[in-house]
Amino acid sequence: QVQLEQSGAEVMKPGASVKVSCKASGYTFTRYYIHWVRQAPGQGLEWMGIINPNGGTTTYAQKFQGRVTMTRDKSTTTVYLELNSLRSEDTAIYYCAKTINTGYYFEHWGQGTLVAVSS
Amino acid sequence: DIVMTQSPATLSVSPGEKATLSCRASESISSKLAWYQQKPGQPPRLLIYDASTRATGIPDRFSGGGSGTEFTLTINSLQSEDFAIYSCQQSHNWPLTFGAGTKVEIK
Numbered sequence: 001q002v003q004l005e006q007s008g009a010e011v012m013k014p015g016a017s018v019k020v021s022c023k024a025s026g027y028t029f030t031r032y033y034i035h036w037v038r039q040a041p042g043q044g045l046e047w048m049g050i051i052n053p054n055g056g057t058t059t060y061a062q063k064f065q066g067r068v069t070m071t072r073d074k075s076t077t078t079v080y081l082e083l084n085s086l087r088s089e090d091t092a093i094y095y096c097a098k099t100i101n102t103g104y105y106f107e108h109w110g111q112g113t114l115v116a117v118s119s
Numbered sequence: 120d121i122v123m124t125q126s127p128a129t130l131s132v133s134p135g136e137k138a139t140l141s142c143r144a145s146e147s148i149s150s151k152l153a154w155y156q157q158k159p160g161q162p163p164r165l166l167i168y169d170a171s172t173r174a175t176g177i178p179d180r181f182s183g184g185g186s187g188t189e190f191t192l193t194i195n196s197l198q199s200e201d202f203a204i205y206s207c208q209q210s211h212n213w214p215l216t217f218g219a220g221t222k223v224e225i226k
Contacts, residue, residue, distance in 0.1 A: 035215075045155075045163065045206060045217040061214040095162055100174070104210035105153040107174060109162035 002026040004034075004096050004110035011116045012086050019082045020113045022096030029077040030054040033099060035106065036070065036081045038092040046092075051079055086117045121145050121209050125218035131226040132197050140192040140221045142207035147187045151211040154183055154192045157220075158203045166205075167192065194223070 007021040022034065036048040049060035051070040058070045069082040079096060094113045097106035122145040132138045142152065150170040155163035165174040167183035170190060180195040194201055202225055207218040 044219040045208070047215040047217070059213065063214075097162075100165070100168065103151070103168060104215055105165060105168040105174075105208070106155075106163065107165050112162055 002098065002108045004098060004108055006094075006096060006110040006113045009114040009116070011118065014087055014117055014119055016086050016117075017082060017084045018086060018115050019080055020094050020096075020115070021078050021080050022110050023076065023078045024053075024098070025077060027098075030074065034070075034072075034079045035097045035099065035104075037095045037097055037106070039095070039112075040089070040092040043092075048081070048094075053077075053079060083115075086115075088117050090115065091117045120214055121148060121212055121216050123207055123209055123216050123218035125205075125207060125221050127221060128219070129222045129224060131224050133226045134199060135196055136226075138194040138197055138201075138223055140194075140205055140223070142185075142190040142192070142218050144188045144190075144209055144211075148209045148211035150186045151209055152183075152185070152190050153208045153210065154181075155206045155208065156201075156203045157206065163206065197223070 003025045005023045010018050012018050030053050033050050035050045038046050051058045053072045067084050072079045096110040098108040100107040124143045126141045152170045154167040157163045166177050171183045182193045184191050204220045204222050206220045
């Protein structure tokens with residue numbers, strides 16, 4: 001079965017960088033794009049961007065351009081989200097998600113990684 | 120960006136009753152809409168995509184409708200496990216965007 005296993009919670013200082021991992025299993029890693037979506041406390045979901053695990057190409061939401069980097073390691077079937085210049089507003093649960101076969105809808109999700117930014 | 124507006128913010132419903140949730144897009148998104156259910160401490164669960172297609176394993180008491188800018192999610196005969204937050208998401212344009220959610224609570 002499809003599984004997306006994310007790394008553990010992080011507590012970061014403002015201005016720092018964080019890197020979250022998402023290990024995929026149960027399907028052909030290079031065939032399906034992975035997205036990153038975040039959710040601030042008590043707030044709605046916010047799409048951050050997408051990575052093609054095959055070629056490594058990415059598309060980021062404009063809001064995060066210049067601060068976010070998504071990468072992948074095909075040998076370990078893992079994708080990574082790095083977010084720089086952290087501020088308190090970046091405190092959120094970060095999810096990786098895999099879409100269904102036929103559209104950009106999220107059928108499989110990681111368990112989420114809490115990133116807390118606090119001085 | 121396409122703005123997704125959900126209403127109401129909170130819906131109080133008795134078990135066994137029907138709930139109707141609304142989602143409006145700021146511009147036409149054809150039928151490129153999904154609904155998710157989310158419970159505390161869990162990631163979202165895909166219920167409906169392409170406005171009206173149930174995802175794998177979703178009970179038929181959940182149904183979706185609408186197209187263009189107006190969409191609904193109907194939950195017939197609410198069960199105890201259905202009390203949760205429901206969010207809509209458009210996939211018509213980048214960036215993908217979500218509504219703020221409707222909380223369905225026990226009346």
